Amino acid sequence: MSSPADAINKATPAYPENEIDNLEEEKQGQVVDAFGNEDGAEVKYKTLAWWQCGMCTLVMISESVSLGVLSLPAAVASLGIVPSIILIVGLGIVATYTGYVIAQFRIRYPHIQNLADAGEILLGPFGRELFGLGQILFSIFIMGSHILTFAVMMNTLTDHGTCSIVFSVIGMVICMVCSLPRTMKNITWISILSFLSIFSAVMVTMIGVGVQAHGQGPMVELTVKTGLVPAFSAVTNIVFAYCAHVAFFGLISEMEDPRDFPKSLCMLQVFEITLYCVAAMVIYHYVGHDVASPALTSAGPILKKVAYGIAIPTIVGAGVVNGHIGLKYIYYRLFSKTGLMHRRDAMAVGSWIAIGVSCWVIALIIAESIPVFSNLLSLISSLFASWFSYGLGGVYWMHLNWGQMFSSPRKIALTIVNAGIILIGATLCGLGLYVSGKAIHDDSSTSAWTCRNTA
Template identity: 30%
Template sequence: MATTVFAADDKHVDAHVGETSDNEVYDGASSVDTITALVAEDHKHDIKLRTMSWQKAAWLLAGDQVCLAIMAQSWSLSVLGWVPGIITMLVAGALFWITSLTMHKFIMKHPQIKDICDFGYYAFGRSRIAYEFTGVMLLANNILLIGFHVLTGAKVLNTLSDHSMCTVIFSVIAMIMGIVMSLPRTLRHVSFMSMFSAAAMAIAILLFLVFVGIEDAPLYGYGGDYPTLGPVRTYAFPLPGTTWVACMNAVLNITFLWVPQILFPTFISEMERPQDFPKALAVLAAISGILFIVPPAIGFRYLGQYSTAPAFGSLGVVVYKKASFAFVIVPTLVIGVIYANVSAKFVYGRIMGKSRHAHSNTVLGWGVWGAVMVAIWVIAFVFAEIIPSMGDFLSLLGAAFDSFFGFIFFAVAYWQLFRGKGFFTSSFRSLMTVVHIFVMICGLFLLGPGLYAAVEAIMADYAGATRPAFSCKNLSL
């Protein structure tokens, strides 16, 4: 069992923020012992959560990350140009790897962490305020993202059917499919779906690359139909007249793709051996390093200033567009399921606490789980219908939430890990300290100027024609 030291009068932390004393002492061996005890306790229940191998975790990570946002990166390159765009991608990838390892080290020190809210609780000195604040951000971020996937599902169905029905009906269809697919309680089951999700998105990307290479010219860009903006061309730096707000939103678009860590603590908490998470992370890093840079670069090469987000919209031949975009329906639903599962577990844990219904096959337990899941998808559906531009709101999410969940949280966690042990005791530790200072600066920059740019973009959209709430408007690419 875990090596644990308790003061006689210690008060235990609430069940949903860990089950250990404030004075619990961890070292490498005791952390492994704690994990063993947590797994053994979990396996006594009817519904066993801590069952994922690192291979299944890798599939889950790939299913979450191999997503439609990859196809928005050609647009980011068209705004920033080759040099700033590729540099931003490489820096974002390097910081993603480093901060994810820092997060894992911190969780290994506190293996009772179940989600990003617990992570915030411990990172900010066992602060209840940090826990509740992180909980609000978790739900806001995830529900808006689920709403984005509901809207994307409607966009796919619109495109494939040539807008044969009202868009709201397509959104309802996507929502119902999402609810049904979200019923499994464990991420191990969701990881099985993720295999098909990643494969479907890979096929969509491959078809896009083939089609964009063989077609004569793109269809259109945000500046006009081809050849309004002249022959397709690429450029090293932003074109003259490109605004700072446009550049900042392109950076946020890249950042949004590289910052999925809000889900990672929940993934790790359902692994049978959380210490193996770096293996799954290495698989994801290899996949991401290729897919996040190579397809967008090829897309920019052939679309140039006509790049749209997603890049499928710039394909000039309608049948090419439909053939490649059709496969996006699978990752759209599965990624929504992943975010819904993490969100529902947080809410469900707050409702059920440590009762037997929380981990047993009871009518009440499954009834509450189903009700929570339906509520999450319905709220997401409402957001999808009332927000005129989900793309701009994703930039807002990137600035407001990814600044914390991709940067600030992990800089603070690094400080907690090595506080009192020396931040410059070796050349490697010194380098990591400087990197994490830079991580904190990046987080604060996204939270400040980045948030300003996102709000400016939303205001500009509202100033023009906007999509009415619950509109039947055609959203086809």
């Protein structure tokens, strides 16, 4: 019986296997690798086994779950059960395919460590700067969303014990300190704790809302009549739940064997799709249209505190991992051509800390400037996840198969599929920016840089 990874490999091979071998072994007559020869280096980066990458991909589960799943019940309330199930499963399947294409693109060009490297292949120096800027901004926005969630958590646990800005600053400092390890292998252990905490918190929330309803939930609807802004805002919140792709190049580059990545990808997507459907539907069923975003707030006066307390590791840890991806890009870009990356001296460590402090401060500014959870996630999805998780997957495939796109019926079908994926990314970006911008403008609860209770 074939595995999901085998099924994907059979369905969409970009190149014959022997051709990939040749391309991976040779580029301009020499072996090319993102981090070069690490023999004897003080700091080694290529240390991830496939299961550890799976754990790092569980970090991406933690990221998507910690923020993505917390907005899904409210998305179901805006769209209804049937459209939500179709979108959660459908977008998850497309995200699995685009993730596989990213892995094929990385095998074709083994020197890729980040999105900027991919951008240079597609569009030259301009593409490097454009994609690099996008990766940095995406990471910083994600970091900001975790700072915002940390403030919501602290307001919930302490019944608004002090100014929300103070909680945000505390969250920023904690995340910044946890970002100090320079290698992804060291971050892996944070990911395991992060995953366990958010999974437990979601379970507590589902049990809590079920107990409160005494087995009888409010009226729920299969479909909901709604307007463009709330409906598409809900769609972008579902898209955010599949935002992990921005980290895939970095994860693959630190694997001992990049060919094992499809195993990690399947591990991610199967779990995500299943948990998203179950958690979103159960919480919506028992809470109804009044479900909160983040969803943990719907667990009741006592249990929501329990849920947020359990979720502390993922609120911090998943933000740290996503921050690590952005910090690593800047660090790699500045010092990859020097020996600094592989040293432990004051200059190497001090540079890493300076980059971290700068990025986390910017993330704090974003969190306080857009202090509404669902609106911030919608903006992030529209600006970045629309392309990083969807549209660019189609572009990568077109590049890999340029000149062969109409060579066979299968290639023609895949060309149509990938053109559709590019169109999906463009639609999510354009329409998503409109609805998220309007929601931020119209939301009467928006109150930037104040001490109000964000919970």
